[in-house]
Amino acid sequence: MLWTSLTTALVGLAAVAHGTAAASDPCAKIAGQTFVVPSDAMACLKSFPFNETLRQNVLTVISTVFDFYTFEYYYLSSPAPFQESTTNIRADIARINSTKYATDYDFNRALYDFTNQLNDGHTRWLPYCYDTFQNLLPTPIVNIEQNGVWGVFIAPDLTEFIPLVGTQYTDYFKSIGFNWERLAGAQVLQIEGQDPYAYVDYIADTISGNYLDHGVRVNSVFSSYRISSTSFSQRFGDLAGAPFPDQNSLTFTLIPVNSTLPETVTVPFLASYAGNNFTDSGSYWTNNCAANNETNGVDLLASSSLKKRDQPGRRLARAVIVDKSQTNAVGLPSPYHPTAPPVNGSTGVIKSYILPDHKTGVMFVGSFEGDYTQFQTDTQAAITSFQKAGVSRLLIDLSNNGGGYVCLGEFLISYLSGTNFGYTGFRSTSRANPLAIKIVQNLVAKGITSNYSYYAPDNWAFLNDTEMPNTYDYNSPSVPLFINGQTDASSQRFHDLCTPYDVTPPANPPFDLKNVAIVSNGDCASTCSMFSTSMYERHGTKIAVFGGKPGETMEYKGMAGNQVLEWADIDTEVKTAGLKDDPLAPPDLLVSGDLRHNWRTAWSYLDESRPIAYVSEPATYRYPYTKETYMNPQNLWTFAVNQLFD
Ligand SMILES: *[C@@H]1O[C@H](CO)[C@@H](O)[C@H](O)[C@H]1NC(C)=O
Ligand SMILES: *[C@@H]1O[C@H](CO)[C@@H](O)[C@H](O)[C@H]1NC(C)=O
Ligand SMILES: *[C@@H]1O[C@H](CO)[C@@H](O)[C@H](O)[C@H]1NC(C)=O
Ligand SMILES: *[C@@H]1O[C@H](CO)[C@@H](O)[C@H](O)[C@H]1NC(C)=O
Ligand SMILES: *[C@@H]1O[C@H](CO)[C@@H](O)[C@H](O)[C@H]1NC(C)=O
Ligand SMILES: *[C@@H]1O[C@H](CO)[C@@H](O)[C@H](O)[C@H]1NC(C)=O
Ligand SMILES: *[C@@H]1O[C@H](CO)[C@@H](O)[C@H](O)[C@H]1NC(C)=O
Numbered sequence: 001m002l003w004t005s006l007t008t009a010l011v012g013l014a015a016v017a018h019g020t021a022a023a024s025d026p027c028a029k030i031a032g033q034t035f036v037v038p039s040d041a042m043a044c045l046k047s048f049p050f051n052e053t054l055r056q057n058v059l060t061v062i063s064t065v066f067d068f069y070t071f072e073y074y075y076l077s078s079p080a081p082f083q084e085s086t087t088n089i090r091a092d093i094a095r096i097n098s099t100k101y102a103t104d105y106d107f108n109r110a111l112y113d114f115t116n117q118l119n120d121g122h123t124r125w126l127p128y129c130y131d132t133f134q135n136l137l138p139t140p141i142v143n144i145e146q147n148g149v150w151g152v153f154i155a156p157d158l159t160e161f162i163p164l165v166g167t168q169y170t171d172y173f174k175s176i177g178f179n180w181e182r183l184a185g186a187q188v189l190q191i192e193g194q195d196p197y198a199y200v201d202y203i204a205d206t207i208s209g210n211y212l213d214h215g216v217r218v219n220s221v222f223s224s225y226r227i228s229s230t231s232f233s234q235r236f237g238d239l240a241g242a243p244f245p246d247q248n249s250l251t252f253t254l255i256p257v258n259s260t261l262p263e264t265v266t267v268p269f270l271a272s273y274a275g276n277n278f279t280d281s282g283s284y285w286t287n288n289c290a291a292n293n294e295t296n297g298v299d300l301l302a303s304s305s306l307k308k309r310d311q312p313g314r315r316l317a318r319a320v321i322v323d324k325s326q327t328n329a330v331g332l333p334s335p336y337h338p339t340a341p342p343v344n345g346s347t348g349v350i351k352s353y354i355l356p357d358h359k360t361g362v363m364f365v366g367s368f369e370g371d372y373t374q375f376q377t378d379t380q381a382a383i384t385s386f387q388k389a390g391v392s393r394l395l396i397d398l399s400n401n402g403g404g405y406v407c408l409g410e411f412l413i414s415y416l417s418g419t420n421f422g423y424t425g426f427r428s429t430s431r432a433n434p435l436a437i438k439i440v441q442n443l444v445a446k447g448i449t450s451n452y453s454y455y456a457p458d459n460w461a462f463l464n465d466t467e468m469p470n471t472y473d474y475n476s477p478s479v480p481l482f483i484n485g486q487t488d489a490s491s492q493r494f495h496d497l498c499t500p501y502d503v504t505p506p507a508n509p510p511f512d513l514k515n516v517a518i519v520s521n522g523d524c525a526s527t528c529s530m531f532s533t534s535m536y537e538r539h540g541t542k543i544a545v546f547g548g549k550p551g552e553t554m555e556y557k558g559m560a561g562n563q564v565l566e567w568a569d570i571d572t573e574v575k576t577a578g579l580k581d582d583p584l585a586p587p588d589l590l591v592s593g594d595l596r597h598n599w600r601t602a603w604s605y606l607d608e609s610r611p612i613a614y615v616s617e618p619a620t621y622r623y624p625y626t627k628e629t630y631m632n633p634q635n636l637w638t639f640a641v642n643q644l645f646d
């Protein structure tokens with residue numbers, strides 16, 4: 001292998017002449033550093049030459065995976081207000097196939113940008129070789145109202161937040177004599193010479209991705225509170241936490257607190273490394289870029305992989321976006337943590353409180369990820385605590401909830417609606433392309449069941465909630481869909497099968513559903529979108545969204561597909577069905593990366609001809625953040641209670 005011999009060569013060279021290898025190898029120069037000057041990080045990323053073999057491999061995988069992508073034809077003319085995402089996916093792939101690229105990074109970046117601008121967090125090329133750095137600016141911005149006027153400000157909590165990144169980060173700015181502390185709370189008049197909201201729009205259009213709605217993407221440009229894993233966290237936002245180290249600084253015109261004079265300040269970025277360790281270009285490639293034992297799927301029926309599925313039962317469906325800023329998340333400064341004591345069931349992704357009014361229970365549902373059973377026991381514990389305390393109304397915070405297990409969304413709706421309400425999922429379909437048709441045929445013929453395959457018919461129920469027998473081929477006949485002048489073959493419609501849960505929800509709603517409301521920043525994706533859409537469409541739940549661009553509309557949900565499959569998942573389906581040698585099957589990826597895609601569509605209750613992702617449901621209640629609420633969840637909840645409940 002080329003890189004093995006190159007590594008050996010470099011090691012030999014280093015033994016002869018210390019330092020010369022480092023001088024000529026841009027990766028060796030930054031090896032072992034947690035924080036790296038962006039131009040040095042870029043030099044390492046750009047040190048790998050363009051390779052046509054790798055391009056053909058990646059593009060072949062990508063064009064095959066797009067055959068499974070349920071939203072492909074919607075992109076030809078994305079319905080308003082999502083028209084910004086319109087593109088011809090096949091033409092984009094052809095363009096990237098025929099463009100000349102100087103480096104492997106440039107090729108991967110073009111592919112990343114194309115999929116990122118689909119604005120579907122379920123459908124993206126994630127090149128693990130090149131997303132190892134996050135470019136951090138020590139001046140994240142927020143969007144708050146002061147004296148009745150919305151404006152962009154440097155985060156006022158800067159001096160509490162930035163030190164949480166670590167002394168290596170702050171020492172760098174000390175070493176170059178850059179005083180970021182004095183910029184805390186400064187009013188931003190311009191960014192890169194533009195109106196700050198215009199620049200925020202630019203970031204929302206080119207960097208943010210993940211959410212179809214522009215308004216929702218605007219909010220992800222700003223710094224915001226969230227739960228990362230199971231802890232309170234402050235997100236840098238997409239302006240100050242960029243996905244590539246491709247920018248060295250950003251220039252602001254601003255008025256510092258305690259000043260009246262506008263000044264122009266150029267703020268340096270410093271990139272944070274979160275990839276695997278390396279010592280030089282050779283080991284950088286081996287440890288971050290070459291395909292590894294987890295890149296591709298496996299044949300679950302092969303004896304060598306049988307132990308990988310020793311869990312009986314269904315494979316759990318997931319609908320979740322990837323937010324790279326989760327990998328090295330920074331905490332929320334402690335002054336902004338809720339002061340109300342948490343109730344039972346608050347150690348996982350849900351944090352629950354009774355507000356000082358003693359009437360309102362709050363569940364901050366940070367995601368639908370993590371421990372599948374604990375989510376259910378925590379829900380039960382919180383609601384039991386609320387009931388024991390005589391709480392009469394419930395506020396649910398979904399800020400920055402990126403989704404998770406599809407069945408946990410359905411569980412929470414079921415818990416709030418009571419099991420008597422019935423099915424809480426959506427009608428769903430996958431695409432019946434020729435390879436998908438063969439997969440289901442093979443599964444049926446071989447008796448492969450839902451413990452090995454997402455495609456297995458016994459993963460799904462008919463619309464009367466009876467489980468499909470594993471002999472039922474739901475692609476035969478397939479159902480034609482007409483989208484933007486194209487005819488697409490789809491599966492028959494089916495329901496999810498989530499019951500029985502580990503915790504049985506109550507038969508009747510624990511609270512009058514009129515006294516349940518939702519707040520968020522709109523950055524609520526995947527399972528979170530399905531949860532909020534279902535609460536809105538079926539119970540008329542009040543949903544309030546904070547922030548966004550003043551005077552512009554904003555959806556209450558981000559990206560709403562029904563299920564995502566990672567590259568390794570769809571490859572596992574192909575291999576387990578015995579089709580890896582079929583001419584339609586994609587090859588294994590030669591590089592470390594993921595091409596995830598939205599594999600199932602959820603259809604709206606209100607209009608069965610439209611995916612919920614494309615049903616525009618602007619937030620009916622919109623509020624600005626203020627200095628009191630932008631980073632303080634409990635203050636925000638108290639404000640919302642006064643607005644949303646009598
Ligand atoms: C391109 O990548 C392939 C697959 O990793 C490798 O075999 C080949 O040597 C590379 N070509 C060049 C010119 O480096
Ligand atoms: C890229 O273009 C070349 C030349 O036209 C073609 O042979 C190849 O199949 C294309 N690759 C993909 C993945 O479409
Ligand atoms: C502004 O002035 C007040 C009063 O002198 C001081 O407490 C505060 O720290 C100053 N703020 C900044 C950001 O310099
Ligand atoms: C990577 O390097 C860091 C710092 O040099 C070290 O603390 C860590 O243990 C290393 N990790 C691995 C997996 O070798
Ligand atoms: C892949 O290899 C790593 C390191 O050797 C190991 O920790 C991991 O469990 C392996 N994963 C699989 C799926 O075999
Ligand atoms: C998967 O299901 C099949 C058929 O229902 C059963 O025979 C097999 O034992 C199951 N395997 C596992 C690992 O649960
Ligand atoms: C909280 O959990 C403890 C331990 O399980 C239990 O004894 C207590 O009754 C619970 N409190 C409420 C309010 O449900």
Ligand SMILES: *[C@@H]1O[C@H](CO)[C@@H](O)[C@H](O)[C@H]1NC(C)=O
Nearest residue numbers: 461462463464465466467468
């Ligand atoms: C549910 O629907 C399926 C498909 O239409 C049908 O075969 C089955 O008999 C129905 N089951 C019940 C209990 O109605």
